[in-house]
Amino acid sequence: MGRKIILTGSTGKLGSVVLKHLLKTLPPTDLIVSVYNPNGHQELKSKGVDVRAGNFDHPESLVSTYKGGDALFLVSLPSRDDKYRIKSQSQAIDAAKKAGVKHIYYTSLAFPDGSEANVMKAHFATEDYIKQSGLNYTIIREGSYMESYPVYLGLYDTSSDKVVVPGDGKVAFADRAELGEATAKIIASGEYVDETVTLTGDKAYSLKETTEILSSILQKKIEFHKVSTEEFLEHNADKYEVAEWWATSYPTLESGGLGVVDPALERLLGRKPRDFTEMLRETLSNRTAGDQELSEWSSH
Ligand SMILES: NC(=O)c1ccc[n+]([C@@H]2O[C@H](COP(=O)([O-])OP(=O)(O)OC[C@H]3O[C@@H](n4cnc5c(N)ncnc54)[C@H](OP(=O)(O)O)[C@@H]3O)[C@@H](O)[C@H]2O)c1
Numbered sequence: 001m002g003r004k005i006i007l008t009g010s011t012g013k014l015g016s017v018v019l020k021h022l023l024k025t026l027p028p029t030d031l032i033v034s035v036y037n038p039n040g041h042q043e044l045k046s047k048g049v050d051v052r053a054g055n056f057d058h059p060e061s062l063v064s065t066y067k068g069g070d071a072l073f074l075v076s077l078p079s080r081d082d083k084y085r086i087k088s089q090s091q092a093i094d095a096a097k098k099a100g101v102k103h104i105y106y107t108s109l110a111f112p113d114g115s116e117a118n119v120m121k122a123h124f125a126t127e128d129y130i131k132q133s134g135l136n137y138t139i140i141r142e143g144s145y146m147e148s149y150p151v152y153l154g155l156y157d158t159s160s161d162k163v164v165v166p167g168d169g170k171v172a173f174a175d176r177a178e179l180g181e182a183t184a185k186i187i188a189s190g191e192y193v194d195e196t197v198t199l200t201g202d203k204a205y206s207l208k209e210t211t212e213i214l215s216s217i218l219q220k221k222i223e224f225h226k227v228s229t230e231e232f233l234e235h236n237a238d239k240y241e242v243a244e245w246w247a248t249s250y251p252t253l254e255s256g257g258l259g260v261v262d263p264a265l266e267r268l269l270g271r272k273p274r275d276f277t278e279m280l281r282e283t284l285s286n287r288t289a290g291d292q293e294l295s296e297w298s299s300h
Contacts, residue, residue: 009075017180018300032189034257056088062095071103085122103136110141117249120164166232167250170259182268204259
């Protein structure tokens, strides 16, 4: 019998891909899937996967959920509420420790150390909490999802002819499915102990370049405007709160912090990561996909 790995976030878009790939490489009986609602999931159960109830908001039940596991794959919560995110994730780490788990894998985000972006507050706090827990860890700084391009383009609505951003810089976007595949390889390998691994695409594009690519795919002129933060917030008055929160990411972008290309994703996949332009072309043939990502993201 190998290590027993507890997986969170398996009902989500990243975690479901991680689970799919782990099922290709590890015996299903080595996996414990912790989900909000354990009813159903018949296909997984029939394969021998242990499906258990696990909600970060109910810490008292998490210790028994994580019992028998050697490693915990902790998918960061989808929330802009830093306090809630830090508290819930810390509770999950405490419960894992109490349950005898020895190793935490955490999905952080590929922003550089020292970034003042709000999106990194809970990630940095959780990374530190894990490191101080005394458990072994692997921090996986997942690249900016290609699917999130409307968010980076200043909460851009694909029906609009104008991209308005309070800063520009390159972003090494990565495909979420490939990030999931590589993350599964990291977990299955049992290596990368007490390491931080950064996964990014193999090419970085500025927001201006991304706008030009969009223009050419959609065959319409899309204006690119780099404006002040005040003008950006004015432009997004209808979603002021999320815009104000997200605006703190642009100084990191301007300083080139998101344009750094790390070879780890390509090495783990054993092939070139998916091309951003090709992915955009595919996504835009289904115009609603980007808008859906944006509205999901704004609602958390
Ligand atoms: N790298 C990037 O560019 C980027 C972009 C956006 C988000 N993210 C981060 O990456 C994470 C994974 O992305 P994704 O696209 O897979 O997100 P997603 O599809 O929204 O999945 C989030 C997962 O978290 C689970 N979850 C939510 N609340 C929970 C709770 N209280 N207790 C236990 N589990 C809970 C959800 O379970 P249920 O289905 O049961 O609710 C779901 O499985 C996100 O949560 C977010 O932190 C990264």
